[in-house]
Amino acid sequence: MSETKKFLYVNRKAPYGTIYALESLEVVLIGAAFEQEVSLAFIDDGVFELAKGQDTKGLGVKNFSPTYSALGDYDVTRIYVEKESLEERGLTLDDLMHLTYEDEDDDWAEKDSIHLVTRAELSKIMHEQDVLFDF
Amino acid sequence: MSILHVVNKSPYEKNSLEVCIGYYQDGDAILLIEDGVYAAMATGKFASALAGKDLNVLRADLSARGIADDKVVDGAKLVDYGGFVDLVGSHGKVQSWL
């Protein structure tokens, strides 16, 4: 098998207004089976995808936000949230779902998947990737 | 590894170009296509933000929109789809700022 690649899934759109957030998540879940080095980036309105307390009953559409909590089980442990995007939207990490994974190299200790990074830091991360996915 | 940043939306409509510029590093290139070419108008307010960047613009999209070569910001390289392909090859990966 060829060496693994570093995949970054870039999410810049809010949930529910369009389908991109949901369908990009589906790519991540299917992609997990291919055991590449996966990271997710949430920039601009993409940060809204991770907002806690989503309740879609009044809309009659499926609430897919619980799926983000399952990402840890799919070996997605690096979820980058851009600090500037969060701040310009008046949000803090407390407004986002608490996403975690169990570190098999550390006695299955529960760790945070979300990393708050500045645009400059995320740019550096983006430049280190092999493949960038956009939706 | 360098990035080819492709921006296809008008900067007057979306913030994609602005965000793109925030992620741009030396060695990268920007390619404006589709409505993204409006950013390259010399008289537009985004011309200065593009200064100093390796800026490429798809000529076919400029022509379609009635933007003549001499209306494009100085320093921009006008490319055809073949040039687009070459840019993809000469940078390690592509980031489409949709």
Place this chain on the structure above:
Amino acid sequence: MKLTIQVNEGPYQHEAADSAYNFAVAALEKGHEIFRIFFYHDGVNNGTRLTTPPQDDRNIVNRWSELAEKHNLDLVLCVAAAQRRGIVDADEMKRHGKDANNIAPGFRISGLGQLIEGAIQSDRLVVFGD
């Protein structure tokens, strides 16, 4: 250069399908290999054979089919996205009890794994969307 192209939008509504097509043609003219063109989100609508666009403008669907035939391209419509949007081949028609199918020649319906595989096997992934 081995390329995988992703098309996120349907024909005519957005320029994505045109940009992707013109890019693909240019890449082939330069002797590059197109590993796969993967249609996702509304991009699956590029694969219906039932469009009747005006005669004096490009026929986006037929153009894809012809390019695929000429260069033996792999045009893949994501199955989940296609199911949501009603793009159906003979197998899907049978599987889900539909009374018709509408897939255009040169396209096939398959899973998201095809996009991931494309990204792994290719030198570059180029995404066209909105």
